[in-house]
Amino acid sequence: MTISQAAKNVCKVSTLATSKQETVNSIDKKVYIIGSDFAIKSQASLAAVTSYRVGGPAEWYAAPRNLAALEASVKYAKEHDLTVTILGAGSNLLVSDRGISGLVIATRHLRHSHFDPQTGRLTVAAGESIPSLAWQAADLGWEGLEWAVGIPGTVGGAVVMNAGAHSSCVANMLVSAEVLSPDGTLEIVTPDQLGYAYRTSLLQGSDRIVTQATFQLKPGADPALVVAATKQHKQHRLTTQPYNFPSCGSVFRNPKPHSAGWLIEQTGLKGYQIGGAQVAQLHANFIVNRGGAKANDIFGLIRHIQQRVQDRWSILLEPEVKMIGDFQPV
Numbered sequence: 001m002t003i004s005q006a007a008k009n010v011c012k013v014s015t016l017a018t019s020k021q022e023t024v025n026s027i028d029k030k031v032y033i034i035g036s037d038f039a040i041k042s043q044a045s046l047a048a049v050t051s052y053r054v055g056g057p058a059e060w061y062a063a064p065r066n067l068a069a070l071e072a073s074v075k076y077a078k079e080h081d082l083t084v085t086i087l088g089a090g091s092n093l094l095v096s097d098r099g100i101s102g103l104v105i106a107t108r109h110l111r112h113s114h115f116d117p118q119t120g121r122l123t124v125a126a127g128e129s130i131p132s133l134a135w136q137a138a139d140l141g142w143e144g145l146e147w148a149v150g151i152p153g154t155v156g157g158a159v160v161m162n163a164g165a166h167s168s169c170v171a172n173m174l175v176s177a178e179v180l181s182p183d184g185t186l187e188i189v190t191p192d193q194l195g196y197a198y199r200t201s202l203l204q205g206s207d208r209i210v211t212q213a214t215f216q217l218k219p220g221a222d223p224a225l226v227v228a229a230t231k232q233h234k235q236h237r238l239t240t241q242p243y244n245f246p247s248c249g250s251v252f253r254n255p256k257p258h259s260a261g262w263l264i265e266q267t268g269l270k271g272y273q274i275g276g277a278q279v280a281q282l283h284a285n286f287i288v289n290r291g292g293a294k295a296n297d298i299f300g301l302i303r304h305i306q307q308r309v310q311d312r313w314s315i316l317l318e319p320e321v322k323m324i325g326d327f328q329p330v
């Protein structure tokens with residue numbers, strides 16, 4: 001529906017607070033911010049936009065396609081005193097069956113990318129897909145992103161999570177990131193300001209939103225060789241990890257020197273299932289949705305694994321997956 005079509009359906013709804021900047025469409029429960037080209041939806045499914053394919057709705061949901069719309073979403077949340085939750089590709093999230101209150105802002109539609117051959121730097125919007133960038137870099141003969149091809153997230157999520165694989169990670173190649181604060185300030189931050197460590201950064205749990213990032217790559221290689229290395233990484237993933245069922249990738253951080261997968265496998269939990277959630281046969285640090293899983297099945301399985309591994313090894317596995325919303329105690 002276009003904004004002008006939508007405008008025909010617009011009416012005031014007394015139960016929703018509106019300001020002069022907004023109109024409310026009572027038919028499909030959208031709030032249109034006047035002066036911007038997007039709507040904030042009510043009760044939007046989050047199962048549809050997260051890799052686990054589970055979870056309840058967002059009370060409010062915005063998917064801005066440009067910085068102005070993102071800023072308007074943040075302003076809307078502030079004016080209406082809504083808690084903000086940020087979503088990239090939703091590939092590291094477990095959303096509660098009860099959904100999320102407040103405003104969920106998805107940054108996956110923020111798109112632009114620029115490969116600068118002079119500097120070897122890649123500047124990309126937060127919503128760009130990491131695997132797609134890895135293939136584009138490979139086709140150009142730029143080295144540095146081969147390792148990332150199997151990580152099905154966005155640039156924003158990768159910067160926040162310090163995503164990594166095959167002994168490389170975002171912290172090793174990030175030059176800077178642009179972040180938006182709730183007060184509307186845009187700031188450029190460098191890796192040394194982000195407290196990077198294994199799969200973590202100071203952006204986790206903060207209220208700042210990554211809008212774009214610049215990575216240092218190495219141009220000038222033979223594209224055929226970079227493509228071959230990228231394919232090899234992808235193939236390795238496909239043979240060692242269960243990409244055929246919905247998941248969030250590794251559920252637990254590796255409690256070095258051990259690997260979480262090894263500990264879970266040695267505890268005899270491969271194949272263990274609660275409802276539609278199962279410890280993957282191919283890789284024990286993956287919980288897969290075998291079909292019809294509830295978020296609470298996955299949550300229950302996470303707690304069960306933690307308990308069993310702690311009983312056997314006296315190690316408390318720490319989830320890498322971000323669990324958001326309310327979960328029923330198991």
Ligand SMILES: Cc1cc2nc3c(=O)[nH]c(=O)nc-3n(C[C@H](O)[C@H](O)[C@H](O)COP(=O)(O)OP(=O)(O)OC[C@H]3O[C@@H](n4cnc5c(N)ncnc54)[C@H](O)[C@@H]3O)c2cc1C
Nearest residue numbers: 086088089090091092153154156157158163164210248249
């Ligand atoms: C099959 C599979 C394989 C995987 N393999 C790997 C792997 O090898 N290595 C690895 O590190 N991860 C892996 N993952 C996990 C996941 O892909 C990464 O953590 C990824 O970086 C998450 O990106 P995302 O865009 O999906 O973020 P989301 O899952 O949407 O969000 C993750 C966190 O980042 C925050 N966030 C997202 N975007 C922004 C933004 N723009 N601004 C501020 N905060 C933001 C969210 O609020 C949340 O806290 C895998 C997942 C799957 C499903």
